[in-house]
Amino acid sequence: MAFRLQNLPYLAFKEVLSTIDLREKFLIATLSKKSASLVKRCVFLKKYILTVEYSKHWDLEVDRSYYSPQIEKEESYSSEECRKEGVSFDKTLLETLELIIDVFNKPRICLDTGDPLESYFSFLPFLERLEMKVNTLHFVCETHEMQNLLEKCKEVQNIDIHIRSSEIVDYNKQAKYHFEEARFLFGGEKWVLHKDLLISSLDCKRVLMTCPLFTGIFLPASQELQERSHIGLVEILKSWISGSRMEFLFIGSFPLAYFNFRTVFEELGQVVPIKQATYPKRYGGWETIYFHDNCFMIEQNETGRKAHVFVVHEMSDFYTLLLRMAPENFELA
Structure with a gap:
């Protein structure tokens, strides 16, 4: 054939x-x-994503961020599928990756690893020779390791970290990160590091933080936890108003007393309720969202940039909290 x-x-x-x-x-x-x-x-003409896992395996897939009607299904293929099918060819891992990079239009590179420094820096010479960079770095670390790793990997555009709880030692609150997108998944149950990390990430364009504050039993958030998150949210939004590059923020399982949500904006001195807004979808198209006392607009002091901050109920006293830029030419209803 x-x-x-x-x-x-x-x-x-x-x-x-x-x-x-x-x-x-x-x-x-x-x-x-x-x-x-x-x-x-x-x-x-097609765009692809190449994920290298633990320096041993690879996965190639069509990049869905370049969506078009012609992409009807998520095409993908991996080294694991090769193994299961008994497919073998006389190439090392790096030779196979070089072939994929050359043939499939220099795909976006994602590195998924348990040892980010060793894997990342061991792959750099190979990627630099091909004039490529790691686009997204996925790794697991403990809280006391996180800042050192973020500093070492600051040249990567996007990071995706699963953070395991450990004793936090001297978190540097002056640190500033400038990733295009930062995703943080916390494994702990206490709202401790989250606020400081968010303030350090205000100059990242997109930040997504998931905080599994409960494990199996969905109990109401304690009053202390709600108060702590309220104070933290005021501080985060106040910092955004003072100046921030952030265009999108997603916090999952945010502990909140809903009836106090409006008071956050009263403390900021910007109480501008939003009834509805139409936002661009990330992969094309538009969506209109209607609000009922759960969305307010804030404005940066120097630039005049506006953002909508709103919450969506998950369960009990936990909400998804989002900040996204107000659409151009947005007018209050």
């Missing part, structure tokens, strides 16, 4: 490739340099 495909006219070969999935495209590309070159010419 490979030989017959190689001898097809280019347009016929391209037509054949348009009917097969990512798995088959990859397998054809591994057969020969000519096959790889032909596949490369046929897929150059």
Whole structure:
């Protein structure tokens, strides 16, 4: 089959490739340099994500952030699927990654690791030779390790961290991070580090923080926890008003006394309730959201940038809290 495909006219070969999935495209590309070159010419308009896991495995998938109607399903293929199917070829991991990077349009690189410094810096020379960078770094760490790792990996655009609870030692509140997107998943149950980390992340464009404050039993948030999160939210928003690059904030399982939500903005001196707004979706299109005393607008002092801050009920006394930029030409209803 490979030989017959190689001898097809280019347009016929391209037509054949348009009917097969990512798995088959990859397998054809591994057969020969000519096959790889032909596949490369046929897929150059698509965007891909290449994830390297624990310096051993890889996963290639179509990048959904470049959504188009032509992408009807999530195409993907991985080294694990190769293993299960008994597919083998005479290439090392780095040689396979180099082939994927060359053929599949220099995909976005995600590194998923349990030892971020060792894995990240061991891959850097390989990626630099190919004029590539790690786009997203996923790793697990304990709270006392986090700041050192964030500082060491500051050149990465996006970070995704699972933070395990440990004794916090001398958190540097003066630290400032400038990632395009930062995702933090906390494994602990106490609202301790969250506020300081959010203030340090105010110059990241997008911040997503999930705080599993309960484990299995959904109990109401204590009054002390609600008060602590209230004070923290006022401080975070006050810092944003003073000046921040942040355009989007998501906090899951935020402990909140709903009837006190308005008082947050009274303390800020900016009580501007929002009834409805239409926002652009990240992957195209628009959505209109209607609010009922759960959304307020804040404005930065120097730049005049406006953002909507609102909450969506999850369960008991826990809410999803979001900050997103007010749409251009937004007018109060």
